[in-house]
Amino acid sequence: MEFSLEDYKLDGKIALVTGATYGIGFELASALAKAGATIVFNDLKQEFVAKGIAAYKAEGIKAYGYVFDVTDESAVQAAIKQIEAEVGVIDILINNAGIIKRIPMIEMSAADFRQVVDVDLNAPFIVAKAVIPSMIEKGGGKIINICSMMSELGRETVSAYAAAKGGLKMLTKNIASEYGQYNIQCNGIGPGYIETPQTAPLRENGHPFNDFILAKTPANRWGTTYDLAGPTVFLASKASDFVNGHVLYVDGGILAYIGKQP
Template sequence: MMFRLDGQVAVVTGGSKGIGFGMAQSLGRVGATVIIASRGKDSLIQAAEQLESEGINVAYYSVDVTKKHGVQLWIEEVIRDFGRIDILINNAGKNIRKTLLDIEEEDWDTVMDTNLKGIFFVGQAVARQMIQQEYGRMINISSIFGGIGGSHQTSYAASKGGINQLTKVWAEEMATKGVTVNAIAPGYIQTPMTEGWLSNEDRYNNIVNQTMMKRVGTLADMEGPVVFLSSEASRYITGQTIYVDGGWTAK
């Protein structure tokens, strides 16, 4: 029962596709009411319909996490509609893969605005509510590239390293207020969104060869960590970044 989330409200940004959708699905399966958010309304409707078909209580909101005022209004609306926010999966993000010499200022700003500024805006707005209710589980989604180097990852790696540090700072600030803050750092995860990129045989083999378990991850591999960190089972864990990478970063 420590892993059940019945009666709890979970917000998942970037929750209509890929890893975000998979985590929303995982939380809903153990009883949480799931609120998914992203910019694209059509993808939100499709995701919500799929979750509802599994018996998951779901709502969706279209929001741009890079706009502070819009984020604040959205969180206020969620609180009016549901009364509280118990879990935040701070997941919205993007990547533009270019070398140091090729990346443009616009590329840098696009990635940092979504991956770091957006994480900050959503985290700040939700933290106010969690502190007020004296309970919360905040989970920021990082990446293996927050802790290791990798070519073509200048802005992405910088943003994910920033998320790891935000996680530690926020954990310190809210540790005595009933709120835990942790990060999940996935390696390469197979999703409908990454299938095309991973279909390159040389790229796929390179990833597998650097992974201890000799395979890429799946959405099912994310399920245990996100449910654990969202539940009472993790109540004495805060400020940590958990790598879900098949052993990549341990080599």
């Protein structure tokens, strides 16, 4: 085999990106679409799905939206069957849907802890479980789990999130171990601190958190959704067929760096 840029193209592929009506999920799905993939996404309510379809249309992308809860196994199984019937078998799954609750551990209820783990860890298991049988039958597939630097690090107030994302890292490795023999590659992407509308107030010059992030990042800047696009397309494409069980941290070097001396 010879190297070819064609290996990065996703023409004819169907990609399901959970929770991709806005934010990072929307940007990742848009990148896959620009590489040729057909986009399918979900949300909890029809009104959110409608807004998502309109947002994709504004970008020149025809996307298919479905209403289902990623933590509800029976709903997920039914939705995947419907997607397969109406759009086609899913070639690429991005487990993007997630939540975070910033609460000190001793103040956090077990119910809140369970909810975060349910969305951030149990749901990727549920959705992956639903798509893998058809991937096996089709001869392969790609699963990308959106992990986090909290898959490796701890920080105040994010005990549930860190526990879930650490578990997601190991789920990623185990899916790769169990289903690599079927030409299914399961990898993760761990975003660093990314510029989004939600982080805009924190990124103002002179804000203590902005100073903190810049001091911890060798790249000396926040990441952008563009920084996540290339890694996503790579892990979704034929070019990554021998990459399995890996978490690609797109963090500007934070995890490699102890930080500037005060």
